[in-house]
Structure formats: structure tokens, C-alpha cells
Amino acid sequence: DTGVSQNPRHKITKRGQNVTFRCDPISEHNRLYWYRQTLGQGPEFLTYFQNEAQLEKSRLLSDRFSAERPKGSFSTLEIQRTEQGDSAMYLCASSFRDSPDTQYFGPGTRLTVL
């Protein structure tokens, strides 16, 4: 499968714990995006990487959230001291430099904070 992959697909955690999600973009896609989707809503932009550089962070991304893309390939999104309001689907997308407008999404990681 050459699409965007995300792991884990599901994560259940207790409030206050830290969680980390991984996203592997489509090979040679230099742009990588993270979005959050809550029930009944469309995805909301969180952050964006071009290669390894994080170029934009949404105000939704509080200090408890951190994202990295150390070698310009896979990316991780970490949430520290999780809260019940963090429960959502976290989506990753990537796009190719020659067609940056079209983003391809992974299956998402569903986070449930108890």
C-alpha cells in the first residue's frame, strides 16, 4: 500500500497520560499536514511541515502538543497530559511538491481519553 499510513489506528488512554502518534506520508511527498476531526465536524488544521521544517501551527495546537518530522519523512504528533477534550480523530495528509494543492489523507488515529 503506497498511501499515507498512520499508527496506531486507535488509542485509549487515561487523562493525564502522554500519547504519540506516527504518520508515514506517501513516498516523495515533501509536505505533511496534521488535522483534528471531532464528531460531527470537518477536519481542522493543526500544523504543517515542508520537508523537516514546521512552518505553521494553528492556535488549536496548545503547548501540550508537539509535532516533529526529523528527517523530512515520517512525522510524530505527541500530546502531553491528555485531557478529555483531546478525544478526536487525528488525521495526517501529505502532498507532492509538483502538485501541492492536493492532499492525500491517511486513515487517522482515533484517540479516546478516559
Place this chain on the structure above:
Amino acid sequence: AQSVAQPEDQVNVAEGNPLTVKCTYSVSGNPYLFWYVQYPNRGLQFLLKYITGDNLVKGSYGFEAEFNKSQTSFHLKKPSALVSDSALYFCAVSGVVSGGYNKLIFGAGTRLAVHP
């Protein structure tokens, strides 16, 4: 600020009938417009996009969308609906922002239910 409105939470249509899912947008400058579909427990799948050119854009699975600049709309259409088209549909807009990247702004989604 950029925004997208999908005025219908749900659209019901009989199999074989034409379908329309509505979308209006607000953006400064020339819009890049997209439709994505989401099946249960799966990520979003790209259907089609409008960047420039012909106002009628054809996409995957027989879907098409019509860009109307004067009405700031980008409605999704299909001549003959299938039960398998039942899913959640999202309209999105993006534009060139600082840094030259294109984050997507999504509508709240419209659930399409196609009945046999």
C-alpha cells in the same frame, strides 16, 4: 477569513436518481476548491478539485462539481446515485497563504444517504 458552508446536514436520495450536495465558500482571491468523501472509520478520499479553467470539474466515481463564481458555490453532483455512494462528504477551500502552502478549510460535512 476563509470559510466553507455546507447548508445540509443530510441529503437523502433514491438509487438511480441524480444527487446534489451543496457547498458555498468565502475566500479572498481565487479559490482552490475540493470535495472529499469519508467512509466509516476511514480517512478522507480526494474526489475532485477546481483550480482554474472549465467551471464543470469531473472527478472520481462519476462525481462532478460545478464552480459558480457569482454565487460563490461549488456543488457536488452525480447523474445517477448508487447505494455505495452513501458516506460523509466534505467541501474544502484553500488558498495561497504566507509561506506558500495550502492548508485546507473544511465545511462541517453532509451525510449522503442513498436508498435502494
